[in-house]
Amino acid sequence: MNDQIDRRIAVIGLGAMGGAMAATLHKAGWDVTGFDPSGEARTAAEQTGIKTIPNLADAAGTPYAVLSLPAASIVETTVPQLLKVPGTVAIIDTTTSEPGTSKNMAELAQTQGAAFVDAPVSGGRDGAATGSLSAFVGATDEALAAAEPVLLALTGGKYSHIGGPGSGNVVKLLNNVLAAANLVSVGEALGVAKAYGIDPATAAASISNASGGSKVSANMYPNWVLSGTHDSGFSLGLMARDAALAVDVAARIGEKPALLAAVASQWQDALAALGPKADFTEIARTVAPAITPAGAPSNAPGLEPGLKPGAAPGNASGTSAGT
Numbered sequence: 001m002n003d004q005i006d007r008r009i010a011v012i013g014l015g016a017m018g019g020a021m022a023a024t025l026h027k028a029g030w031d032v033t034g035f036d037p038s039g040e041a042r043t044a045a046e047q048t049g050i051k052t053i054p055n056l057a058d059a060a061g062t063p064y065a066v067l068s069l070p071a072a073s074i075v076e077t078t079v080p081q082l083l084k085v086p087g088t089v090a091i092i093d094t095t096t097s098e099p100g101t102s103k104n105m106a107e108l109a110q111t112q113g114a115a116f117v118d119a120p121v122s123g124g125r126d127g128a129a130t131g132s133l134s135a136f137v138g139a140t141d142e143a144l145a146a147a148e149p150v151l152l153a154l155t156g157g158k159y160s161h162i163g164g165p166g167s168g169n170v171v172k173l174l175n176n177v178l179a180a181a182n183l184v185s186v187g188e189a190l191g192v193a194k195a196y197g198i199d200p201a202t203a204a205a206s207i208s209n210a211s212g213g214s215k216v217s218a219n220m221y222p223n224w225v226l227s228g229t230h231d232s233g234f235s236l237g238l239m240a241r242d243a244a245l246a247v248d249v250a251a252r253i254g255e256k257p258a259l260l261a262a263v264a265s266q267w268q269d270a271l272a273a274l275g276p277k278a279d280f281t282e283i284a285r286t287v288a289p290a291i292t293p294a295g296a297p298s299n300a301p302g303l304e305p306g307l308k309p310g311a312a313p314g315n316a317s318g319t320s321a322g323t
Helices: 016-027 037-046 072-082 099-111 124-130 139-156 167-195 200-208 215-225 236-252 258-274 280-287
Strands: 008-012 031-035 051-052 064-066 088-092 115-118 134-138 159-163
Touching: 008 037, 008 072, 016 031, 016 037, 016 064, 016 124, 016 139, 031 037, 031 236, 051 200, 051 258, 064 139, 072 088, 072 099, 088 099, 099 115, 099 139, 115 134, 115 139, 124 159, 134 139, 134 167, 139 159, 159 167, 159 258, 167 200, 167 215, 167 236, 167 258, 167 280, 200 215, 215 280, 236 258, 236 280, 258 280
Parallel strands: 008 031, 008 064, 031 051, 064 088, 088 115, 134 159
Antiparallel strands: none
16 A cells, blocks of 8 residues: 555444444554444444544545445435545445446546545455455546555455446446345255255255356355354345346346346345345245245245245144244
8 A cells, every 4th residue: 555645534334344344444554434323333333443423524525435335325415425525535435336326426526626436345244354355346547546545455456447437336236136146046956955855055065066056055055044044244135125226227228137137026025024134145035945944934925934944835843933
């Protein structure tokens, strides 16, 4: 990192990802100030050595800012407030946002002499905590150069410059909807294996060493689904949102990805059955309940409530989920 830059940085949004990124930047020598409307989130950040502020306005004019926010609409209200005071060099938006929002924010920042890059990330809490995230970057070359010191601290150089403003959002949404599709397809496949009397873990391991393998079959199902922990830290509500948004972005340019649309619909069904706060790996409980320790949610459409591993539909031994 260039020692001549001003290392003051504001991290806006101190949830699981934002809090971990703030801690990583702090460890890397940045002078970090954190903001979150949640007092609980601010307290958690303070326990890792992060200074926090109670009002977003107090972050205006900080040379660098990282956004980790739940929706594009909040990005749209946050960026103008950060730009109210001169001094901003670059805003790095790690939110899984909308391409139109990023284009507008990049134009706004440019009028204020600042840079804005959309840099949605992948790698989860562990990646955020270790500075090893991957980022999909949408930005002009000039904006990327301004933001690069922060991107290097968060990713260790593992970022891809996709194209102009908004393009990072598009590819991140496509990444997420592909992951969403794989979570459904691997679950269904392991459900078939289970019905044949094959251990799902054995099937997953075998598939992962062959052409049908993926991170979903090699890591997500063994670690979070078959184990029953479902503790990835990423919510089902956010994945359902991202899948739907990916299909919507495609529709706006006249594309009709039929398979991805069907997948997005399945995630909406899971959202209705499990609620937005469920872990995203709990999609398996609606597409392949027999392989999950918790079984099907009690209100999943088309599924017998509480179907447990090894219990066939109509078997009186099935009990309600979670018992």
